[in-house]
Ligand SMILES: Nc1ncnc2c1ncn2[C@@H]1O[C@H](COP(=O)(O)OP(=O)(O)OP(=O)(O)O)[C@@H](O)[C@H]1O
């Protein structure tokens with residue numbers, strides 16, 4: 001994946017966020033504060049504006065710009081988490097004209113999420129989608145696989161983040177951050193196809 005394709009990937013992701021904004025906030029209602037779609041859409045808009053104001057000339061520049069926009073413009077847990085993903089991506093692709101090792105890239109993103117949020121697998125956070133996605137990437141992962149990973153957060157009980165406050169009542173709801181992460185991976189897979 002080169003700079004042009006990576007730009008198309010992120011553009012597709014931002015469009016999916018906008019399209020699913022209401023649903024993402026709806027998912028956040030029963031187990032959080034109902035703002036996930038709003039948070040993500042604000043981040044997507046800020047990132048797009050920054051990219052328009054200054055066109056990136058490298059993969060590193062692209063990811064850095066998006067990361068900074070998300071960190072500075074998005075409140076809530078998801079801003080710093082996604083922001084640190086993109087800054088980790090920027091660090092990973094330094095000097096690369098194409099993404100040389102996608103698995104390493106996404107593993108660095110996962111690592112950034114875990115370092116910042118301290119969640120492990122099974123705590124009903126976006127880690128529950130990032131972790132299996134990174135694991136499956138080497139053997140090949142499909143859109144259906146991503147869908148299944150997102151749905152698998154439904155029976156989990158939240159023990160991290162705002163959703164942990166509702167405890168057992170978080171069971172039976174898809175985790176909003178996992179859903180938006182699913183959109184991120186689907187946009188990536190579609191852009192590669
Ligand atoms: N510690 C964590 N590690 C990984 N992901 C997390 C963590 N805490 C929350 N998340 C993810 O963030 C999502 C919620 O994002 P959202 O934008 O709604 O922020 P928020 O929880 O409302 O933040 P705040 O409480 O600061 O308003 C969750 O669905 C979950 O996937």
Ligand SMILES: [Mg+2]
Pocket residue numbers: 028032033034035036076162
């Ligand atoms: Mg929220």
